[in-house]
Amino acid sequence: GAGVSQSPRYKVAKRGQDVALRCDPISGHVSLFWYQQALGQGPEFLTYFQNEAQLDKSGLPSDRFFAERPEGSVSTLKIQRTQQEDSAVYLCASSPTGAVSYNEQFFGPGTRLTVL
Amino acid sequence: GQQVMQIPQYQHVQEGEDFTTYCNSSTTLSNIQWYKQRPGGHPVFLIQLVKSGEVKKQKRLTFQFGEAKKNSSLHITATQTTDVGTYFCAGTTSGTYKYIFGTGTRLKVLA
Numbered sequence: 414g415a416g417v418s419q420s421p422r423y424k425v426a427k428r429g430q431d432v433a434l435r436c437d438p439i440s441g442h443v444s445l446f447w448y449q450q451a452l453g454q455g456p457e458f459l460t461y462f463q464n465e466a467q468l469d470k471s472g473l474p475s476d477r478f479f480a481e482r483p484e485g486s487v488s489t490l491k492i493q494r495t496q497q498e499d500s501a502v503y504l505c506a507s508s509p510t511g512a513v514s515y516n517e518q519f520f521g522p523g524t525r526l527t528v529l
Numbered sequence: 530g531q532q533v534m535q536i537p538q539y540q541h542v543q544e545g546e547d548f549t550t551y552c553n554s555s556t557t558l559s560n561i562q563w564y565k566q567r568p569g570g571h572p573v574f575l576i577q578l579v580k581s582g583e584v585k586k587q588k589r590l591t592f593q594f595g596e597a598k599k600n601s602s603l604h605i606t607a608t609q610t611t612d613v614g615t616y617f618c619a620g621t622t623s624g625t626y627k628y629i630f631g632t633g634t635r636l637k638v639l640a
Contacts, residue, residue: 448630454632455631456617458627461627463626471627506572514560518572522570
């Protein structure tokens with residue numbers, strides 16, 4: 414079946430613009446994670462959803478970052494007033510159940526955001 | 530805050546040589562996962578370890594979880610050019626949903 418998809422794959426934004434990044438998880442997957450990966454670094458946790466509930470948003474770097482998953486499937490990560498330090502690859506991952514400690518994460522291809 | 534370090538940062542090996550990467554957490558982990566990320570790609574799940582002292586094998590790959598559940602290792606026997614990529618460990622602690630990824634080990638295999 415289809416894996417995790419993300420769109421757009423590439424996004425160039427001018428500093429100060431708002432962007433919205435979309436994640437389509439594997440159908441039926443309960444858990445959804447967002448990560449930020451800077452060049453040459455490991456993925457850094459941003460936020461976690463279990464169905465439509467955002468249970469952990471401790472990794473969001475500032476109040477310019479906002480994520481939602483209103484119907485428990487598709488998720489959107491929104492960044493307001495983008496800054497150059499927001500340039501990174503944004504990865505989405507989904508897992509079959511809410512048992513986070515027992516499920517592998519299936520990653521999407523990521524969205525590469527470049528802020529000029 | 531919680532940190533997960535990996536060593537070495539980089540490793541170049543001749544094809545056929547063995548390779549090991551080590552993962553060390555500042556806190557006790559509930560579980561640890563290992564991922565491989567090819568250049569330009571996304572992380573792909575390799576394995577998960579949950580029990581203290583657990584050892585799992587996948588063909589040429591051997592994974593270990595330390596007795597104290599604070600460290601882990603991945604060993605590749607007789608590397609091949611297809612093993613090229615960055616290997617990440619990722620762990621979570623009890624009562625949280627947050628996975629902390631290690632700093633990664635980038636492996637290059639010379640034919």
